[in-house]
Amino acid sequence: MSGQNESPYYFVPHPSRHPILAACGLLVMLSSLAAWINGHSFAPFTTLIGLLFLLFVLWHWFGDAISESEGGMYGKRVDVSYRWSMSWFIFSEVMFFGAFFGALFYARAIALHELGSLDYKLIWPDFSAVWPNNGPAALVPHFRAMVPWPLPTINTALLLTSGATLTVAHHALREDHRRKAIGWLAATVLLGVIFLFCQGYEYFHAYNELNLTLASGVYGSTFFLLTGFHGFHVFLGGTMLAVVLVRMMRGHFTAEHHFAFEGAAWYWHFVDVVWLGLYVVVYWL
Template sequence: MSGQNDSPYYFVPHPSRHPISASIGILIMLGSLASWINGESWGPIGVAAGLLWMLFTLWHWFGDAIAESEGGMYGKRVDKSYRWSMSWFIFSEVMFFGAFFGALFYARQIALHQLGSLDYKLIWPDFAAVWPNNGPAALVSHFRAMTPWPVPTINTALLLSSGATLTVSHHALRDDHRNKAIAWLAATVLLGLCFLCLQIFEYVHAYNELNLTLASGIYGSTFFLLTGFHGFHVFLGGTMLTVVMVRLIRGHFTAEHHFAFEGAAWYWHFVDVVWLGLYVVVYWL
């Protein structure tokens, strides 16, 4: 928010079409993604259509919120609501990734060792409880595991650098150095874009040269789910920061009131922390 009124009342917006529109876009995108994974030829088209629908919805939803903020409709109570809402949203994302990390932990530390115990030797005498694994029945075609070098390590450096540039941008805005804040925020968005490009390169390499796919047993499924969802969150965070950068260029924020910037920064730092966990657990251990 670039400005805040001191009204004791809480601003209540008019009923909005955006939540149901966003739900439809997500349904199309995820349903098409499931069909794509199962070999349907129209899957990629559906994913693209759902993504475009979501971006169209977010464009208008962000626009309405920005217009309300710039119109002076948000007071301190709304500001507090935004802060609590963003905090709980990030907490829900922590639980989301926690479930996937938990699935990986269960597969590696519990299920794998159970299958390699004496109880199962009569069923799968040649099974070795080592990670990565293609399953006790060896039904999964041979693949090679991902290594931390060079792309994952470079991406780690990119995300850590982006967290630093974002922090510099935030401090510049708080000191009312707008041009400096814009420059460092642009650097943050560029680093995030580089991360996504390298992750696409990594996926192409995994599919074509390592024969590593979603069908490559528990290793392939957990790898692509964890890194894929993280990449999607990097895309969302980059979209947020891009919107904030455009607003910053247009002069929407002041040194005192700029929660849109802070909220996007919280989310980006969360994405950074998740990647550090992925880098250690998925690529090194």
């Protein structure tokens, strides 16, 4: 945010076409997804159109915000607004993952033990309440559970290392060592990319060697929902950091004003913390 000393008391943007256009893109994309699920042949094409249109709108929307920031329009009060907005956004993500962790807890600690109690022995006499399992009726094909070594542990090391490199980059930017900050931030983005490639290989291994799929009962569904949504958040956080990296290479940000960097860093550290919870609950317990 350069030029903040000359910024207005509070910046009010001009009327924008971006919100309505983004809503139209979302409407096309989501309605097409619903049609895709119901087997309509046109749906994949229109889903792609809606997604590309939405990305096009977001590109210009974010570009306008960057131009306003670099033009000195964002003062201290706008900075506070952005910080509160990012804080509430991350809180909503905490609740999002909390729902999935809660579903896993309910399946393991409540539903599973209830199905294995004496009340259900007459219905399923051979059922054993151990995790994971293929259900009391054994309708799910046999599968093997995912183990914490080697890929999950390697991914944990990658994310923890990326959190450290991001912190070094942040301190370098605050000390106005731009080249050092760019190097360490690039390393952070690279570690995130490697994490995603490792997770992709893990899914390939699960489907082809463990017979573990999204349809493998409650274990398979919770495993892929938790790890898959986390992988999407790694992709989203990595995209944020990549944009910040490009902006830094173009000379954006100063040692005092760089909330875009800080907001992306907050999100990345949140992603790290969620993975630690996943690593313990999903792979070890």
